[in-house]
Amino acid sequence: MAEAFRIRNKEVLLFQRSYPMRRAVDPEISKDIIEELQKHNVNLHLGESFKDVEDEDKALRIISDKDEYLVDIIILAMGVRPNVDLAKRMGVKLGVTGAIKVNERMETSVKDVYAAGDNVEAIHLVSGKPVYLPFAPAANKMGRVAGDNIAGGSSRFKGVLETTFTKIFSLHVGRTGLSAWEAEAAGFDVAAVDINHVSRSHYFPGKEQMHIRLIADRESHRILGGAITGREGVAGRVNTLAAALWGGLTVEDLTQLDLGYAPPFAPVWDGLVIAANVMKRELK
Amino acid sequence: MAEAFRIRNKEVLLFQRSYPMRRAVDPEISKDIIEELQKHNVNLHLGESFKDVEDEDKALRIISDKDEYLVDIIILAMGVRPNVDLAKRMGVKLGVTGAIKVNERMETSVKDVYAAGDNVEAIHLVSGKPVYLPFAPAANKMGRVAGDNIAGGSSRFKGVLETTFTKIFSLHVGRTGLSAWEAEAAGFDVAAVDINHVSRSHYFPGKEQMHIRLIADRESHRILGGAITGREGVAGRVNTLAAALWGGLTVEDLTQLDLGYAPPFAPVWDGLVIAANVMKRELK
Numbered sequence: 001m002a003e004a005f006r007i008r009n010k011e012v013l014l015f016q017r018s019y020p021m022r023r024a025v026d027p028e029i030s031k032d033i034i035e036e037l038q039k040h041n042v043n044l045h046l047g048e049s050f051k052d053v054e055d056e057d058k059a060l061r062i063i064s065d066k067d068e069y070l071v072d073i074i075i076l077a078m079g080v081r082p083n084v085d086l087a088k089r090m091g092v093k094l095g096v097t098g099a100i101k102v103n104e105r106m107e108t109s110v111k112d113v114y115a116a117g118d119n120v121e122a123i124h125l126v127s128g129k130p131v132y133l134p135f136a137p138a139a140n141k142m143g144r145v146a147g148d149n150i151a152g153g154s155s156r157f158k159g160v161l162e163t164t165f166t167k168i169f170s171l172h173v174g175r176t177g178l179s180a181w182e183a184e185a186a187g188f189d190v191a192a193v194d195i196n197h198v199s200r201s202h203y204f205p206g207k208e209q210m211h212i213r214l215i216a217d218r219e220s221h222r223i224l225g226g227a228i229t230g231r232e233g234v235a236g237r238v239n240t241l242a243a244a245l246w247g248g249l250t251v252e253d254l255t256q257l258d259l260g261y262a263p264p265f266a267p268v269w270d271g272l273v274i275a276a277n278v279m280k281r282e283l284k
Numbered sequence: 285m286a287e288a289f290r291i292r293n294k295e296v297l298l299f300q301r302s303y304p305m306r307r308a309v310d311p312e313i314s315k316d317i318i319e320e321l322q323k324h325n326v327n328l329h330l331g332e333s334f335k336d337v338e339d340e341d342k343a344l345r346i347i348s349d350k351d352e353y354l355v356d357i358i359i360l361a362m363g364v365r366p367n368v369d370l371a372k373r374m375g376v377k378l379g380v381t382g383a384i385k386v387n388e389r390m391e392t393s394v395k396d397v398y399a400a401g402d403n404v405e406a407i408h409l410v411s412g413k414p415v416y417l418p419f420a421p422a423a424n425k426m427g428r429v430a431g432d433n434i435a436g437g438s439s440r441f442k443g444v445l446e447t448t449f450t451k452i453f454s455l456h457v458g459r460t461g462l463s464a465w466e467a468e469a470a471g472f473d474v475a476a477v478d479i480n481h482v483s484r485s486h487y488f489p490g491k492e493q494m495h496i497r498l499i500a501d502r503e504s505h506r507i508l509g510g511a512i513t514g515r516e517g518v519a520g521r522v523n524t525l526a527a528a529l530w531g532g533l534t535v536e537d538l539t540q541l542d543l544g545y546a547p548p549f550a551p552v553w554d555g556l557v558i559a560a561n562v563m564k565r566e567l568k
Contacts, residue, residue: 137552239544244527244531258422268420
């Protein structure tokens with residue numbers, strides 16, 4: 001929304017108690033997002049809390065814990081909660097996240113009642129814990145699995161990695177698996193490295209810088225997650241990490257992973273492999 | 285080279301005994317390459333063999349098994365062979381491919397002699413067989429492993445997937461693992477599916493069509509390889525398949541793989557997941 005209003009040349013004030021995309025990424029990645037927002041003259045008010053709103057003549061007065069601001073429109077993005085009213089009335093059990101609990105066949109606790117989509121919790125395949133992450137790709141896959149099983153099939157929904165992409169002005173942001181703070185909360189002995197690399201061979205026109213943050217477990221050397229920012233080649237590399245997470249690949253695997261090379265698409269040492277090499281040293 | 289000469293508006297005749305990129309891809313993928321070459325007015329002479337060349341006044345006469353052609357320049361691309369003269373003189377054993385045989389530490393058959401790079405064979409991680417694939421990313425990784433071990437470390441080079449990208453005019457081509465013909469030659473019971481899908485959400489500006497070919501083993505349902513052509517988003521998806529191959533993912537895994545979604549980068553059902561769903565039906 002900030003981007004859409006700035007493109008129409010409206011003044012935008014963005015308030016956030018912590019930092020942009022805190023749920024999904026570490027501060028090291030959010031820093032790139034902050035820079036992009038500032039570059040496009042979004043007035044950031046980070047670490048600032050909304051207290052109240054007052055109606056003025058032809059305007060709204062925002063009262064924060066630091067100051068007051070007159071604005072035309074207020075847009076609130078306050079997170080998402082599952083709508084479980086119907087489930088409760090049917091006696092369907094909820095999980096620890098407050099969303100509907102299902103098994104791999106998408107069966108609820110009530111016989112012959114299936115649930116799928118944005119009101120359902122899923123297993124995070126890295127932490128092994130239930131999470132509530134209402135994203136479209138998982139919701140669609142759950143629906144397919146539920147439908148298959150209702151019709152007599154035997155499909156299973158394995159879980160999620162929270163692979164997500166977003167575009168903030170011209171910055172591409174992608175992440176998968178656990179951020180460092182999530183991995184710590186999940187009880188891993190976390191190692192994190194940040195590298196900068198190019199999207200194409202350094203001599204190839206159109207190359208762009210990218211920032212890759214890789215998260216791994218110091219004990220097992222298993223890759224736990226990653227996040228990338230840049231202006232091209234971000235989504236594909238994040239998906240590559242997602243496939244690596246699904247397969248339980250270690251940092252050593254990633255140092256060896258046979259990723260493609262051609263000057264228009266990637267340097268001979270892909271950023272993911274570079275990040276894995278840096279992580280390998282970090283784990284020594 | 286064909287592209288470079290066409291960009292300079294030179295007439296180009298391209299002779300090939302079989303079809304373009306036969307070593308790397310199946311005819312189904314090569315068809316897209318042929319269309320791109322034709323679109324840019326490269327005169328294709330497929331299934332036509334070079335017999336002889338004669339020197340004419342200010343020109344060269346090509347004699348094929350079908351016709352004769354007068355040209356200014358002939359460029360021959362006849363494949364690559366390892367240069368193993370030094371290895372032979374040192375008594376270093378060669379492998380079945382004719383390239384230098386090494387173990388995972390890059391040690392040759394001669395004590396304290398290591399080999400790495402374009403003269404060395406490697407294990408193909410899908411077929412488990414030695415292959416000679418002199419590509420830069422593997423050569424670089426081998427060098428790093430050899431160097432580490434020479435200096436007292438204990439790194440291992442696992443093998444290759446033959447992940448390669450190329451750009452032919454504006455067509456991106458990528459492949460990883462085994463093509464159907466390679467998989468058959470390696471003894472697998474091969475299933476192949478071809479799908480067409482979009483690189484971004486269908487309503488998002490700049491979306492491009494892509495063709496995804498997926499290869500799997502009918503017995504184990506393991507993914508054996510894949511190839512993609514398109515005009516964006518090809519390289520990242522091929523790398524994603526490469527990571528899936530490294531982890532030994534099945535077709536069922538790929539139907540569930542949590543790939544990212546955002547309209548500028550991918551539709552909610554990524555093409556790889558669609559291809560896996562089509563393959564799942566094919567395997568029934």
